[in-house]
Amino acid sequence: MSSSPSTPRKAFRVVIDENMCQGIGYCERTCPSVFTVDKERLMAVVKIPIVDDPTLLEQVELAEQTCPTRAIALIPVDES
Amino acid sequence: MNARTEFVAPPYVANMQRVDSYADIDEILRSEDFMQGSHRESGVFFNGSLLLIEGHEHMQRRQLFSSLVSRTAMHYYETGALVPVIDKVMQELRDEGRGKDGLVHVDLIPLIRSMLYRITALVTGVDNVDTPQKTERFRDLVDKLGVAVTVEWSTGDHEQVIRDGLEIRRQLIEEFLLPSLERRRGLVSQFKEGKMAKDALPTDLLTMLTLHGDDKRPGDEDYVWRECALFLVASTQTTTHTLPHVIVHLTDWCKSHPEDAPKRTDATFLRIAAMESLRLHQPAPTLLRIALKDVTLASGRKIAKDERVALFFVPANRETAVFGPDAAEFNPYRVAPPRLSPWGLTFGGGVHTCIGRPLVTGMFNRPDDKSGTEGTMIRILRTLYEAGAVMDPTKPPKRVAASYHDAYESFPLVLRSL
Numbered sequence A: 001m002s003s004s005p006s007t008p009r010k011a012f013r014v015v016i017d018e019n020m021c022q023g024i025g026y027c028e029r030t031c032p033s034v035f036t037v038d039k040e041r042l043m044a045v046v047k048i049p050i051v052d053d054p055t056l057l058e059q060v061e062l063a064e065q066t067c068p069t070r071a072i073a074l075i076p077v078d079e080s
Numbered sequence B: 001m002n003a004r005t006e007f008v009a010p011p012y013v014a015n016m017q018r019v020d021s022y023a024d025i026d027e028i029l030r031s032e033d034f035m036q037g038s039h040r041e042s043g044v045f046f047n048g049s050l051l052l053i054e055g056h057e058h059m060q061r062r063q064l065f066s067s068l069v070s071r072t073a074m075h076y077y078e079t080g081a082l083v084p085v086i087d088k089v090m091q092e093l094r095d096e097g098r099g100k101d102g103l104v105h106v107d108l109i110p111l112i113r114s115m116l117y118r119i120t121a122l123v124t125g126v127d128n129v130d131t132p133q134k135t136e137r138f139r140d141l142v143d144k145l146g147v148a149v150t151v152e153w154s155t156g157d158h159e160q161v162i163r164d165g166l167e168i169r170r171q172l173i174e175e176f177l178l179p180s181l182e183r184r185r186g187l188v189s190q191f192k193e194g195k196m197a198k199d200a201l202p203t204d205l206l207t208m209l210t211l212h213g214d215d216k217r218p219g220d221e222d223y224v225w226r227e228c229a230l231f232l233v234a235s236t237q238t239t240t241h242t243l244p245h246v247i248v249h250l251t252d253w254c255k256s257h258p259e260d261a262p263k264r265t266d267a268t269f270l271r272i273a274a275m276e277s278l279r280l281h282q283p284a285p286t287l288l289r290i291a292l293k294d295v296t297l298a299s300g301r302k303i304a305k306d307e308r309v310a311l312f313f314v315p316a317n318r319e320t321a322v323f324g325p326d327a328a329e330f331n332p333y334r335v336a337p338p339r340l341s342p343w344g345l346t347f348g349g350g351v352h353t354c355i356g357r358p359l360v361t362g363m364f365n366r367p368d369d370k371s372g373t374e375g376t377m378i379r380i381l382r383t384l385y386e387a388g389a390v391m392d393p394t395k396p397p398k399r400v401a402a403s404y405h406d407a408y409e410s411f412p413l414v415l416r417s418l
């Protein structure tokens, strides 16, 4: 699925709240292309910091809502 | 007036290893070497629900329920369900709730329930909670079901509590849940036949379960009612148990810090006060976990395979080594140590961390976040303080007698400026 040139794709910065993340790993299991867990720090790491692909964004949103501690934030990036 | 409740260890856990330390509890909750150990006696009400399943099945179920806690859903629950109900309830009190002194006197416990019932119905997917009679009936049934699903902490005859609870559940199913489920089955069929768009379906628990074919599990047709019971009770009883403590603490705090009294109508101040109060008071006396193998925690504590341990959040959340020398005291300006939540362990930890937490404390990703929510607890507190709420000087609150919950069964307030 791709968006038409007249409707700019929404882009989001994916951020982990390090005070909330417990390294549970549901994010990685839900959307492995964007999240991985640093097993030593018990902390999620974002592999793709800005996501604008709609299909990928859907998975990131699912991860955001599935994360038990709600440690993931999706912050809109202003379209340039 | 000292209305603070003190923690009493319930006899139900007397023979279990008691874990009091913050670090130990935190490690156990996050560890894959432990599984849920709560709700054995009350299993008939909760077995197979999100709270009592583990592993991949648990993650898949949290994914399935994720739309119930999306930012859009949270925003709607708060602005579309909670705020109109709060306004209505306050208007009724303004019109009909005055005593002989001309002031509004109200018991906070039923008041919280009446403010939250619409969110509870929306999240679970219960229709027809529309007339005053039906609303009252729904609230009453959910309230009574709450007693049965926490039978472990009851001071009464446990077998009787369970029998009563099953009868209450039967009535709840017959009068509310089954008709709501049948409507959703119809809508989901229309969607599957291509006659309805997916986003025209309601976003609620019963719809998600129906979409997933879990409304009628072969061999376990009652499962759907057990999942409903979890969401119905978890979404009301927890807030009803914990919110009054905020008022007790703020009453004391503002006596010694009068400069903060005007801030009780400020959402930011109420949020830090609510979080601090949640650190000190939990909705359940303890959480229980079972070791899946012999475990030695980082502290050296040993827990044997199959052993059930009782996690005592009250001492853990008041540990001076974690929250400072005044950890047992209420201080809304306390700064939580790095990597710890201001409410400590109160919303649990690990995979079973409370799914409703953002609904209660609000969702803010950034301070300027316009789509954020205030949180149900903060909204209710703000409304009460805007109405001039004070604890009724003539009627002290009463602690619950029927269970070991750190909660009140009655909490009289005067709304002096309503």
Ligand code: HEM
Binding pocket: B036, B038, B050, B051, B052, B062, B123, B230, B231, B234, B235, B236, B238, B239, B242, B282, B283, B287, B288, B345, B346, B347, B348, B349, B351, B352, B353, B354, B355, B356, B357, B359, B360
């Ligand atoms: C002050 C309010 C609340 C507190 C303190 C609270 C506390 C908790 C705790 C401690 C747990 C973990 C239990 C365990 O690990 O054994 C939990 C789980 C849960 N809570 Fe809450 N809760 C609150 C409000 C809510 C609300 C409003 C909802 C409704 C949506 C809710 C729904 C649930 C559910 C469904 C679970 C099970 C989650 C799972 O096992 O994955 N809670 N809650």
Ligand code: SF4
Binding pocket: A016, A020, A021, A022, A023, A024, A025, A026, A027, A028, A035, A037, A043, A044, A066, A067, A068, A069, A070, A071, A072
């Ligand atoms: S699911 Fe949440 S808590 Fe777990 S690792 Fe991912 S971001 Fe952290």
